[in-house]
Amino acid sequence: MKVEETPLKDCFIIKPDIFRDKRGLFLESYHKKKFIELTGIEKEFVQDNQSISNKGVLRGLHYQTGEFGQTKLVRAIYGRVLDVVVDLRPESPTFKKSFKVILDHENLYQLYIPKGFGHGFVTLSETSVFAYKCDEYYYPGSEAGIIYNDPDLSIDWEFPEEEMIISDKDLKQPRLKEIFK
Template identity: 90%
Template sequence: MKIEETPLKDCFIIKPEIFRDKRGLFLESYHKKKFIELTGIEKEFVQDNQSISKKGVLRGIHYQTGEFAQTKLVRVIYGKVLDVVVDLRPESPTFKQSFKIILDHENLYQLYIPKGFGHGFITLSDTSVFAYKCDQYYMPGSEAGIIYKDPDLAIDWEFPEEEMIISDKDLKQPFLKEVF
């Protein structure tokens, strides 16, 4: 496992060691002790989530607030997504900045997303299976979001907007300046 910093404070790309042979491949998707040794971060993940999405499905930009804010460790099991995170921590030197990365079943990268970040992704392949570990349980009363097309964030989702499939809830999210 290798850890690579992103431009956003406390957000990391995790690159697994992959063992490939004629049968396929093997990798450790998570190893708590190695993760702590490489990052200095000790987290207990308490909930695993998985979504299956078809091409063009955009999920996000989501986060939880207060005591239920979540740290996430995300990865793609199958398919390809453009994963986007936004630092929403007012005290952070990278506040209101975003970062995006391709996660897919070929590179098998993971993204460590600290509490206080917004998160979203769009499926670029025909189907994606997306998994994430969370260090807090989902709590409906503390969920929040930012509209995916916020002009202050200017995120290029690398997909034609007219072909995006977005939930009514995500279409009604507020702009960043309305929240922060």
């Protein structure tokens, strides 16, 4: 396993060791001791989530507030997604900055997203199976979001907006400047 820093403070790309042969491949998707050794971060993940999305489905930008904020370790089990994170920690030197990376079943990368980040992705392949490890349980009363096309973030989702499939809830999210005044 290799850990690569992103331009956002405390956010990492995890690149697994992949063992391929004529049968296919094998990898460790998570190894707590190695993760701690390479990142210096000790997290206990308490909930695993999985979504299946069709091409053009955009989920995000989501986060949980307060004591229910979640650290996530995410990956595409199948398919290809553009994964986007935004640092929402006012004390961070990368506050209001975003980062994006392709996660797919070929590179098998994972993205470590610390508490205090907004997160979203759009499916670029015909379908995707996306997995999330979370260090806090989902709590509906603390869910929050930012509109995916906030002009202050200028995120290029690398997919035609008119072809995106977005939930009504995600279409009604506030802009960043409405949250951080």
